[in-house]
Amino acid sequence: MQKGKASIQFEHPAYIVSTASVAGKKEGEGPLGKSIDVVEQDPMFGSETWEQAESAMQKQAADLALEKGDIHRREIRYLFAGDLLGQLIATSFGTVDLEIPLFGLYGACSTMGEALSLGAMCIDAKHGDKVMAIASSHYATAEKQFRFPLGYGNQRPKSATWTVTGCGAVVLSAKGKKGQVKVTGITTGRMVDLGTKDSMNMGAAMAPAAWDTIKQNFQDFGVDEGWYDKIITGDLGEVGKKILLDFMKNEGHDLSEKHTDCGLEIYDNMAQDTHSGGSGCGCAAVTLCAGILPRLLDGTWKRVLFVPTGALLSTVSYNEGQSIPGIAHGVILER
Amino acid sequence: MQKGKASIQFEHPAYIVSTASVAGKKEGEGPLGKSIDVVEQDPMFGSETWEQAESAMQKQAADLALEKGDIHRREIRYLFAGDLLGQLIATSFGTVDLEIPLFGLYGACSTMGEALSLGAMCIDAKHGDKVMAIASSHYATAEKQFRFPLGYGNQRPKSATWTVTGCGAVVLSAKGKKGQVKVTGITTGRMVDLGTKDSMNMGAAMAPAAWDTIKQNFQDFGVDEGWYDKIITGDLGEVGKKILLDFMKNEGHDLSEKHTDCGLEIYDNMAQDTHSGGSGCGCAAVTLCAGILPRLLDGTWKRVLFVPTGALLSTVSYNEGQSIPGIAHGVILER
Numbered sequence: 001m002q003k004g005k006a007s008i009q010f011e012h013p014a015y016i017v018s019t020a021s022v023a024g025k026k027e028g029e030g031p032l033g034k035s036i037d038v039v040e041q042d043p044m045f046g047s048e049t050w051e052q053a054e055s056a057m058q059k060q061a062a063d064l065a066l067e068k069g070d071i072h073r074r075e076i077r078y079l080f081a082g083d084l085l086g087q088l089i090a091t092s093f094g095t096v097d098l099e100i101p102l103f104g105l106y107g108a109c110s111t112m113g114e115a116l117s118l119g120a121m122c123i124d125a126k127h128g129d130k131v132m133a134i135a136s137s138h139y140a141t142a143e144k145q146f147r148f149p150l151g152y153g154n155q156r157p158k159s160a161t162w163t164v165t166g167c168g169a170v171v172l173s174a175k176g177k178k179g180q181v182k183v184t185g186i187t188t189g190r191m192v193d194l195g196t197k198d199s200m201n202m203g204a205a206m207a208p209a210a211w212d213t214i215k216q217n218f219q220d221f222g223v224d225e226g227w228y229d230k231i232i233t234g235d236l237g238e239v240g241k242k243i244l245l246d247f248m249k250n251e252g253h254d255l256s257e258k259h260t261d262c263g264l265e266i267y268d269n270m271a272q273d274t275h276s277g278g279s280g281c282g283c284a285a286v287t288l289c290a291g292i293l294p295r296l297l298d299g300t301w302k303r304v305l306f307v308p309t310g311a312l313l314s315t316v317s318y319n320e321g322q323s324i325p326g327i328a329h330g331v332i333l334e335r
Numbered sequence: 336m337q338k339g340k341a342s343i344q345f346e347h348p349a350y351i352v353s354t355a356s357v358a359g360k361k362e363g364e365g366p367l368g369k370s371i372d373v374v375e376q377d378p379m380f381g382s383e384t385w386e387q388a389e390s391a392m393q394k395q396a397a398d399l400a401l402e403k404g405d406i407h408r409r410e411i412r413y414l415f416a417g418d419l420l421g422q423l424i425a426t427s428f429g430t431v432d433l434e435i436p437l438f439g440l441y442g443a444c445s446t447m448g449e450a451l452s453l454g455a456m457c458i459d460a461k462h463g464d465k466v467m468a469i470a471s472s473h474y475a476t477a478e479k480q481f482r483f484p485l486g487y488g489n490q491r492p493k494s495a496t497w498t499v500t501g502c503g504a505v506v507l508s509a510k511g512k513k514g515q516v517k518v519t520g521i522t523t524g525r526m527v528d529l530g531t532k533d534s535m536n537m538g539a540a541m542a543p544a545a546w547d548t549i550k551q552n553f554q555d556f557g558v559d560e561g562w563y564d565k566i567i568t569g570d571l572g573e574v575g576k577k578i579l580l581d582f583m584k585n586e587g588h589d590l591s592e593k594h595t596d597c598g599l600e601i602y603d604n605m606a607q608d609t610h611s612g613g614s615g616c617g618c619a620a621v622t623l624c625a626g627i628l629p630r631l632l633d634g635t636w637k638r639v640l641f642v643p644t645g646a647l648l649s650t651v652s653y654n655e656g657q658s659i660p661g662i663a664h665g666v667i668l669e670r
Contacts, residue, residue: 002412006436008462049655077337078523085649086421086480088441092526092647092660101341101523102662103449104647106423106441114438118453125460127343145421145651188413188436191427312427312439314420316480320384325427327437 004220006213007187013334014123014183015176017130018069021289022061023282024139024165030267035290036166037064043140043165051089054138057167058083058094062134065169076100076171077128080115083136084108084163084281085145086314090136100132108310109206109235110189111135112168112285113329116306119172120183120331129174136167137280146199146315159201161237161263161279162272168285179335181296187217187330191312195323199313202324203240203263203276206309209326210236211247213307217330218253225258229301232292233328234284234308235263237277262287262308284308296335306331339555341548342522348669349458349518350511352465353404356624357396358617359474359500365602370625371501372399378475378500386424389473392502393418393429397469400504411435411506412463415450418471419443419498419616420480421649425471435467443645444541444570445524446470447503447620448664451641454507455518455666464509471502472615481534481650494536496572496598496614497607503620514670516631522552522665526647530658534648537659538575538598538611541644544661545571546582548642552665553588560593564636567627568663569619569643570598572612597622597643619643631670641666 003009021036028039038060045053045060058081066073079098082105083090095102107114115133122128140150142163148154172183192212196205210233218224225231236244241261248255262284263277278287288306295301308331313324338344356371363374373395380391393416401408414433417440418425430437442449450468457463475485477498483489507518527547531540545568553559560566571579576596583590597619598612613622623641630636643666648659 002462006412051651051655052657077341082441084422086651087419087443087647087649089647089649089652089657093652093657096526096528096660099525101525103453103523104441104662106417106439108422118438121457121460121462125456125462127337127456127460188438190434190436191431193431312422312424314422314424316386316421317424317428320386322387322424322428325431327439 006216007185007220009185010120010124012124012174014120014172016170016181017173017176018065018171019289019293020061020064020068020169021286022057022167023286027164027166027266030272032266032290035294050138050140050144054090054136054141055094058090058134058136061167061169062098065171069171071171073098073100075130076132078103078122078131080105080119081134082106082111084142107327108312109279109281110308110310110327110329111281112288113308113331116183116331117186117188117329120186123172123174131172133170135281135285137163137282139163139165142280156275157200158275159239161202161235161276162274163280164266164278164283164286166282166286168289181293181333181335183331184334185332187213187220189213189328191325191327193323193325197323199318201239202279202311203237204243205311205324206326207236207240207243209328210244210307210309213328213330215251217305225253225255228258228303228305231255231259231305233261235279236261236309237263239276265291296333302335304333306333341551342520342555344520345455345459347459347509349455349507351505351516352508352511353400353506354624354628355396355399355403355504356621357392357502358621362499362501362601365607367601367625370629385473385475385479389425389471389476390429393425393469393471396502396504397433400506404506406506408433408435410465411467413438413457413466415440415454416469417441417446419477442662443647444614444616445643445645445662445664446616447623448643448666451518451666452521452523452664455521458507458509466507468505470616470620472498472617474498474500477615491610492535493610494574496537496570496611497609498615499601499613499618499621501617501621503624516628516668516670518666519669520667522548522555524548524663526660526662528658528660532658534653536574537614537646538572539578540646540659541661542571542575542578544663545579545642545644548663548665550586552640560588560590563593563638563640566590566594566640568596570614571596571644572598574611600626631668637670639668641668
């Protein structure tokens with residue numbers, strides 16, 4: 001059922017019946033390390049290139065999610081998947097062996113929100129009985145794509161985030177068991193561009209988009225922060241979090257007790273020297289599987305607004321002096 | 336309603352209530368020139384960079400589709416949009432002013448098929464009353480992204496295609512008028528990789544994906560080529576078309592009378608020196624709006640299987656010696 005301007009409340013919520021998280025060594029040493037299904041010590045994932053490593057990680061996460069749920073890949077009607085790389089090459093090569101009809105998505109680091117949204121829409125409409133949402137990022141492919149060669153050893157400003165090496169895979173199903181987490185609603189983000197141009201401060205670029213989507217969610221569902229046990233953005237980091245809380249405060253919403261950010265959950269920023277926090281499609285995806293869903297399942301939280309955030313820049317747009325528009329996709333998770 | 340392994344037959348087909356096509360000078364000089372809504376003589380579209388030009392073209396097409404249909408942008412529930420550029424920058428900057436909730440898609444040149452599919456799924460499910468599908472490409476941004484600097488003046492092999500400078504925008508609606516074209520079904524493609532590695536022969540890379548999707552469509556709906564007045568692939572060009580027809584013949588399907596390819600419709604390959612044909616997201620999108628839909632509307636055809644095709648490569652994957660997987664999304668258009 002359409003709610004307000006940009007939201008849907010599902011008549012037939014999608015059950016999250018299986019998940020898998022695969023991540024790198026650094027993520028394994030972070031606060032979520034013990035809950036991540038596979039912590040791979042080899043950053044190359046046994047492959048010859050960084051990009052193939054990311055594809056291998058996607059394949060591993062998808063296979064594991066199927067295995068954990070005792071689901072055959074042929075039962076998955078659609079794949080909603082994406083990554084950060086130009087032309088989605090991590091996803092193309094990572095999912096080819098699955099032979100599942102694929103909708104390739106690009107929402108930058110918001111991709112897990114986009115994939116869950118479209119996946120849940122598909123389940124709600126009975127267009128599929130089971131679908132899978134996948135999103136990944138890899139520190140080395142992202143640095144190569146967006147920043148500097150690793151061997152260059154450049155200094156990073158304190159506002160920069162650290163791209164998570166990780167992949168999350170989530171199987172959504174029309175049928176589930178009592179006690180499983182459901183996607184009960186979504187609020188789809190629009191592009192928001194307040195003119196931020198600093199690619200080393202993506203939190204600032206994305207915070208206005210998170211603000212826009214959360215505000216819209218409150219409006220569309222006629223609720224406020226009190227309705228949620230937690231509101232969890234994707235990868236705003238320390239810098240973006242402050243901006244979001246300020247923006248929300250100006251609207252009369254105090255999120256200080258309710259908000260956290262996947263980028264602040266996945267690393268111990270002080271001990272792991274990750275500056276503003278974690279980022280990348282894998283940040284929200286892994287934190288969802290290894291941090292958020294377990295706390296919904298154990299009853300710590302009952303209702304979470306999960307808001308992966310994306311910064312829509314490329315080196316081309318950046319080098320041409322363009323700003324960095326952001327987007328954020330809201331997903332309501334309930335047990 | 337789910338049909339077979341990878342298809343949906345819509346209970347509530349989406350009406351195509353408005354379209355717009357905007358293209359460049361070369362496309363304007365081609366066989367579809369007179370039917371293209373706006374033929375822009377300035378390849379820069381009044382902008383400072385090629386990428387901004389492509390964004391401006393998207394904005395122009397979206398605005399025109401709204402204007403032609405007398406639709407306010409606030410009536411559009413979702414935007415399903417994409418382009419060929421890394422991190423979808425043409426779309427991000429092209430759609431920001433529309434302020435419509437956005438699902439960013441990457442299916443390479445198959446993007447219009449992906450966008451129409453998800454858009455029609457959304458309409459069928461009553462998740463939106465009106466949605467818009469947009470896909471674009473620009474010769475100069477694509478050459479810069481995938482091939483050589485324009486000033487380099489490199490020679491192109493005969494198997495290479497010419498990236499279309501063009502954008503198509505399509506408004507899908509739950510309500511329509513008699514005589515309007517509807518999206519009545521879809522067959523969603525999966526990644527298909529037969530190991531083609533020649534980036535100057537994308538037709539060969541994509542033909543197996545087109546074959547896979549068309550075959551699946553026949554199987555899922557229990558039909559054959561006789562059911563369609565026309566089967567129209569995206570941008571296989573001369574080379575890919577031959578492969579597709581051979582593959583289909585081996586399966587007992589003679590498509591020689593029924594098949595054409597947008598890449599062969601949009602240019603006069605001999606006169607315009609475009610070698611194997613046209614390509615790019617804009618190729619299928621513009622041919623849809625300026626070539627296919629008019630012939631459905633005037634009764635020339637009653638039922639078309641539209642199959643935009645995509646080659647999922649990037650310069651990174653290509654330079655690392657990877658193959659070029661393809662994908663093709665089938666969309667059934669009926670009047």
